[in-house]
Amino acid sequence: MGIRFGLCCIFRDEPIKFRTTTASYVLKMDRSDGLLKISDLCKTNASSLQEALQYCHKNDINNFRVSSNILPLKTHPVLGYNVEDLPDGENIINLFKGAGEYAKSKNIRTSFHPSQFVVLNSQKPQVVVQSLQEIEYQAEVAEWINADVVNVHGGGAYGDKIKALSDFSHAVDRLSERARSKLTIENDDKTYTPSDVLPLCKDLGIPLVYDVHHHRCNKDGISIEQATQAALATWNREPMFHISSPIEGWSGKKQNSHHDFINIEDFPECWLDLNITVEVEAKAKEVAILQLMAQYATIKRTVGTTGLAACPDVRPAFSGLLVGAETHL
């Protein structure tokens, strides 16, 4: 119960690394050497995933987002491959399934977030094909590790958001059930607000990953409280939201750039008592999560017993409670 905090992809201080390669390097090798190298990286990454999950469990971080590069070059137009066809491919799959069993046994949720190149409503058919492939790949790994979220953005607007969202919906129809059942959509910082995508979420039965930082950058007239409630209603499983803070504060210029840490002032008060996953998009990674979790615990301990959370203007009140917690790292 309470909030499940999520770490995104990598670590800052903890020596757990995921590896990748470049297409230009692999293309210089002959095919079998290339596949051997990729197989090696996949195996290393499966082990790193296991270590990452163990670290998360030990530190009470109960959600981990898996990097899109966990299987390097998986859907590259020339170098793309089936894992079954890699040297030691069965073993790679079993390593992932083992990590999935571990995650399940420790109640660690896992998730995916395909990169900016995945655009389901692109006006270029080949981009849509590549995007579908990428989502299918991540859904396959998701199945191995028991992940229940593959989260994408709405894509481009192309001057007509309504048409673009309709194109998005047609592309979703082309996904397998395995991929579609995990698909979620997130409001973004430039184009699609929560209000833009909520109708689509309802129509398609796709949950909204509500990113409150993006909502603050890309407003639509509804409040954080309203967006939170509407987003909660789209979920048929534990809701997932995103939090981050602007690198130079809200008075700075680059409001959509992420800070190293989360400013507790940016944490929506109306999330405090929800049972949700909050993925923490902060450059200091696990260090930022540990700090945020300590602050959250302090607020819950203090506010939770006095009922202050119900008070409309609790913000200044709980800032004062955090003097000790903020500096403890």
Next chain:
DNA sequence: AGCGGTCAAGTTGAT
């Protein structure tokens, strides 16, 4: 061992 150039991919908005 450390450094700099490079890396598959899309779209938008700031400069």
Next chain:
DNA sequence: ATCAACTTGACCGCT
């Protein structure tokens, strides 16, 4: 027209 920003800087060849 170029560039940074977005989910995450890491890899590789050279010194």
